[in-house]
Amino acid sequence: MLSLFLLEKYQIFAVDILGQPNKSDFIRLHKKDTSYGEWLLEIIAYFKIDAITLYGISFGAFPILKSILIDETKVKEVFLISPAGFINGSLLKTVNLFFIPMLKFKRTKKEIYLQKCYATIYDEFDELNSKFLKEVFLNFKMDFSLTPNFKAEELSTLKVPITIIASENDFFVPAKKLKKKCEKHSSSLKNFIVLKSSKHVPSKRVLEQLFKKFTAQNDR
Numbered sequence: 001m002l003s004l005f006l007l008e009k010y011q012i013f014a015v016d017i018l019g020q021p022n023k024s025d026f027i028r029l030h031k032k033d034t035s036y037g038e039w040l041l042e043i044i045a046y047f048k049i050d051a052i053t054l055y056g057i058s059f060g061a062f063p064i065l066k067s068i069l070i071d072e073t074k075v076k077e078v079f080l081i082s083p084a085g086f087i088n089g090s091l092l093k094t095v096n097l098f099f100i101p102m103l104k105f106k107r108t109k110k111e112i113y114l115q116k117c118y119a120t121i122y123d124e125f126d127e128l129n130s131k132f133l134k135e136v137f138l139n140f141k142m143d144f145s146l147t148p149n150f151k152a153e154e155l156s157t158l159k160v161p162i163t164i165i166a167s168e169n170d171f172f173v174p175a176k177k178l179k180k181k182c183e184k185h186s187s188s189l190k191n192f193i194v195l196k197s198s199k200h201v202p203s204k205r206v207l208e209q210l211f212k213k214f215t216a217q218n219d220r
Contacts, residue, residue, distance in 0.1 A: 003055065005208040009215060010053070015043055017063060019143065021136045032148055037066030050074050057081040058172070058200065062147055069150075072160040077190075079214075081165045081207070082173045082200050084147045086181055093171035106137055121172065123203035152185040161190040165210065167198035 006012055018039065019028035029035035040063045044052060053076050054064045061083030068075055097120040105113035118125045118133055136142070164182055166175035175194045182189050193210065195202055 003204075003207065005204065006055075006211065013043075013047065013049075015040075017060060020059070021132075021140045021142075028143060031062070031145070034066060034070060036063040037068075037070045039063065040067040041071060044074055051076040053077045053079070055079045055081075056083065059084045059147065061085060065150060068158060068160055069154055072158065075160045078160055078162045079165070080162065081202065082167060082170055083164060083178075084173070085150050087149060087173065087177050088146070089170075089172040089174055097171065102137055109138075121170075121200040123198050123201065123206065152181075155182075155185045156187045158186065158188045160188055162186060162188050163191040163193070163214070164189065165193045165195065165202070165207075167195045167200060167202055169198060170200040172200045 003012075016022035016024035018024050019026060029039060044067070052074055054068075055078075056062075056064045058081070061080040062085045064078060064080065065083070065085055068078065098117055101113045101116035101120075104110070105117065114130070114134055114137070117137075118129070122129070164178070164186075166173060166178050168175050179192050179194065182192055195206060195210075198206060
C-alpha cells in the first residue's frame with residue numbers, strides 16, 4: 001500500500017518474502033548464506049524480466065542486496081528505504097521504544113501499547129495497518145535474530161546504481177551512521193537521501209514526492 005503511486009508509471013511485482021508475515025510459505029531462509037539472493041534471482045528468472053528496477057524497504061532490502069551480490073546483470077537500478085543489512089541500530093531505543101511496548105501488548109492486548117509501537121516507527125498509520133500489526137504481534141512467530149550486515153568488501157564490488165533513502169528519526173537504521181558506511185564503502189551509490197522528519201517507515205506522501213523527482217530526472 002505504501003508505494004501504489006508507482007503504478008502510474010511502472011509495472012509492479014510485489015513479492016512476499018518467505019518467512020515474513022504475509023501469504024507466502026512460512027519458510028525462513030538462512031540469512032548468513034546466499035539463500036535469500038538465490039530465491040529472489042529465481043523469481044526474476046521466472047518472470048523473464050530484464051533491466052528490472054528493484055525496490056525494498058527495511059528487511060525487503062536484504063534479499064535485493066543478496067541477489068545483486070550474486071548476479072546484477074539483469075538489474076537496471078536499486079532503491080532501498082531504511083535498509084536492513086548495513087548497520088546495527090540503537091539497541092537501547094529498540095528495546096525501550098519498540099520491544100517493551102510490543103511485549104506489553106502481547107500480554108495485555110491493550111491498544112495503547114500497540115499505538116506506542118507503531119508511533120515510534122511509522123510516520124502515518126491507518127486502520128488497515130493497525131489490524132495487520134495486531135495480527136502479526138498476536139499470532140505470528142516473529143524472528144528476532146539480528147540481520148547480518150554486509151561487509152565493506154562486498155558492497156565495494158557492486159556496479160548497479162543504488163539509491164538509499166534514510167530517515168533522521170529512525171532508530172532501527174540511523175541515517176547518520178548509515179550514510180557514513182554507504183558513502184565510504186558502496187562503490188555504486190548513486191544517491192543518498194535523508195528524510196529530515198521521517199521515521200523508519202516514511203509516509204506515502206513523502207515517498208511519492210521523492211519518487212516524482214526521480215522520475216522527472218530520468219525523463220530528461
